[in-house]
Amino acid sequence: MNFYHPVKIGALELTGNLFLAPVAGYTDRAFRSLCAEEGADFSFTELVSAEALYRNCGRYGLGGTDVPNRAVETAINLVRRGEKEKHYAIQLFGAESESVYKAASLLAPLKPDAVDINAGCPVPKVVKNGAGSALMKNPSGIGRIVEAAVRASRECLGSVPVTIKIRSGWDSASLNYVDCARIAVEAGASMVSLHPRTRAQNYGGKSNWTHITDLVSRLSVPVTGSGDLYTPEDALQMLKGTGCAAVMFARGAMGNPFIFSQTHSLLETGSWEPASFPARIAAAMRHLEMLAADIGERTACLEMRKQFCAYTKGVVGGAALREKAVHAETIEEYRRIAAIYAN
Secondary structure, rough: OOOOOEEEEOOOEEEEEEEEEOOOOOOOOHHHHHHHHHOOOEEEEOOOHHHHHHHHHHOOOOOOOOOOHHHHHHHHHHOOOOOOOOOOOEEEOOHHHHHHEEEEEEEEOOOOOEEEEEEEOOOOHHHHHOHHHHHOOOOOHHHHOOOOOOOOHHHHOOOOOEEEEEEEEOOOOOOOOOHHHHHHHHOOOEEEEEEEEEEEOOOOOOOOOOHEEEHHHHHHOOOEOOOOOHHHHHHEEEEEEHOOOOOOHHHHOOOOHHHHHHHHHHHHOOOOOOOOHHHHHHHHHHHHHHEEEEEEEHHHHHHHHHHHHHOOOOOOOHHHHHHOOOOOOOOHHHEEEEHHHHH
């Protein structure tokens, strides 16, 4: 059986089933572009507040070139398509259906291939407002939000598919992923992505892949699996074991855009090769340069400190490079550090 195959999400037809998950603080458009180069078939922006998007960006004309406010420009950069991204979704979070409708209605200039609803983020600042994984406690609210996004898509975006990412439930006593997914699909969602941990687990413990298997058996739309995907073999095991339509790499892709080409190779040929340290450093430098073009050199250099830690994790010489990189303030400083360790 060929586990690398096309996926159809509503009217959107993707050539493959290796996806990049939305990861706050990491999946900026520069990184998404690198992942697309390495074979990511579909990627998701970092989660973006629906209310902040329409209140702050709508007044200036989302996607326009004359942006008078740096914060607005940064927000727009979060949701712009990466240079190499062929297919991408903009992920919105919010607790109110009207906010999601207004935000999704603004996205036409950016031409996303889908709009994704976040019902899985466990971060307190998101949850305290009733958004993210807090929506798992409010299944009817999930339905209203998906309906609002579908309406905005139909009216303003050419009916691109609306998708949703959920968790298994709020805690072990309320595993309601089946009900939440069913309600989302009835409201018009064309795909459900499941991270099979509860909000109470945060990112600890192990994800329960049997929840993915269960959901696949119950839904008529594609189910994407996420959770504990760190190697190509993990992806193959999830595809084999759960029957999910696609896999979504999150933490396993951080600092490692090569995981997409490696997984593709494993699924197609049965083997894969690790990326060399120089290749990882070269990718990190390209990431930094593209990010600087978007948000300015100083901010990009600060942001890349954590990214460089991810790119050099687990490789010989990585610790020494990280020690220097966390103090770098300019691209030239990063270049000098990289030149020492990349050979």
